[in-house]
Amino acid sequence: MLEELNQIEQAALASLDTAQDEAALQRWKVAHLGRSSPLMLTFDKLGSLAKEERPAIGRRANQVKQALEAAFAAHSAALEQAAITRALGAERLDVTLPGRPVLLGRLHPTNCTLRRIYAIFAEMGFQVYRSREVETDEYNFQLLNFPPHHPAREMQDSYYIDSGTARGDNPLLLRTHTSPGQIHAMRQMVALNPQDPPPVRIILPGMCFRYEQITARSEMQFNQVEGLAVGKDITFGDLKGTLSDFARRLFGQQVRSRFRASHFPFTEPSAEMDIECFVCGGAGCPVCKRTGWLEILGCGMVHPIVLRNGGYDPLRYTGYAFGMGPERITMLLHRIEDIRYFWANDLRFLEQF
Ligand SMILES: [Zn+2]
Numbered sequence: 001m002l003e004e005l006n007q008i009e010q011a012a013l014a015s016l017d018t019a020q021d022e023a024a025l026q027r028w029k030v031a032h033l034g035r036s037s038p039l040m041l042t043f044d045k046l047g048s049l050a051k052e053e054r055p056a057i058g059r060r061a062n063q064v065k066q067a068l069e070a071a072f073a074a075h076s077a078a079l080e081q082a083a084i085t086r087a088l089g090a091e092r093l094d095v096t097l098p099g100r101p102v103l104l105g106r107l108h109p110t111n112c113t114l115r116r117i118y119a120i121f122a123e124m125g126f127q128v129y130r131s132r133e134v135e136t137d138e139y140n141f142q143l144l145n146f147p148p149h150h151p152a153r154e155m156q157d158s159y160y161i162d163s164g165t166a167r168g169d170n171p172l173l174l175r176t177h178t179s180p181g182q183i184h185a186m187r188q189m190v191a192l193n194p195q196d197p198p199p200v201r202i203i204l205p206g207m208c209f210r211y212e213q214i215t216a217r218s219e220m221q222f223n224q225v226e227g228l229a230v231g232k233d234i235t236f237g238d239l240k241g242t243l244s245d246f247a248r249r250l251f252g253q254q255v256r257s258r259f260r261a262s263h264f265p266f267t268e269p270s271a272e273m274d275i276e277c278f279v280c281g282g283a284g285c286p287v288c289k290r291t292g293w294l295e296i297l298g299c300g301m302v303h304p305i306v307l308r309n310g311g312y313d314p315l316r317y318t319g320y321a322f323g324m325g326p327e328r329i330t331m332l333l334h335r336i337e338d339i340r341y342f343w344a345n346d347l348r349f350l351e352q353f
Pocket of ligand 1: 019277278280281282283284285286287288289290292293
């Protein structure tokens with residue numbers, strides 16, 4: 001019986017070395033320490049042994065059981081340690097590697113230009129004035145001296161809004177320019193002091209919408225920055241001085257500018273302002289279409305009818321207004337050839353700014 005226990009112990013210890021993973025280890029435990037293992041069956045047999053044999057056999061059986069349990073625990077711990085060592089080797093962490101850079105967003109190129117325009121006019125004392133994008137025909141056209149059926153409306157095909165009610169001559173539309181803000185701003189100032197309204201010096205940035213065929217040169221939505229100065233003794237000289245200085249601050253101190261006569265319903269006289277082509281220096285190139293000049297904005301003295309509609313007496317007040325397209329100016333600054341890039345959301349374009 002004692003000899004049998006020695007063999008059980010040796011066989012169990014020998015097979016333990018072949019268990020190389022957790023599953024094999026559990027199978028070994030069932031085979032050698034489980035309820036029906038040879039060792040446990042020995043305990044069952046103790047009762048049938050002669051009385052004087054029992055203590056020695058029982059003691060030896062307990063020794064073997066303790067030895068197998070200790071060997072199992074030691075082998076189990078060794079396997080676990082080996083697994084940890086293997087994992088550390090396989091997933092080695094190099095703490096000297098530089099961290100992953102955090103991805104930062106950036107400003108849209110139009111916003112970059114808008115911020116430069118705001119900064120320049122802020123230094124000249126102009127405040128930013130924002131107004132609604134959905135307008136009435138009255139504000140978008142009539143008060144700005146575009147009567148119904150006026151041919152100048154042809155230039156600004158519009159998105160009308162079906163408001164569900166008959167509004168007659170005054171339908172709702174998406175504004176075609178930021179100019180209705182001129183009337184809102186003037187009327188707000190007049191409300192402050194109807195007898196002697198304070199002067200106005202504002203720029204009006206915002207999105208405009210026209211029913212245009214989308215091409216490389218025209219979009220159905222675009223930003224505009226309008227400017228308006230109203231007060232006493234404001235002359236065309238003030239207009240030219242302010243806008244020439246603006247052009248120098250935006251395009252460089254050397255840039256020359258010129259004014260060409262033009263027509264807008266809400267200004268009289270009206271002009272368009274060109275700057276000397278900064279690509280060819282005025283010699284003529286494809287960017288300036290060989291003219292040497294680039295058109296950057298439209299402007300003029302505020303029409304007396306518009307001043308009156310805003311609440312300012314045209315006999316006592318004068319003013320000038322101008323309007324420019326930040327996308328067009330961005331195209332000139334960066335020589336972008338297609339306006340559709342601005343709303344295409346193509347990162348290859350946007351990440352260049
Ligand atoms: Zn040129």
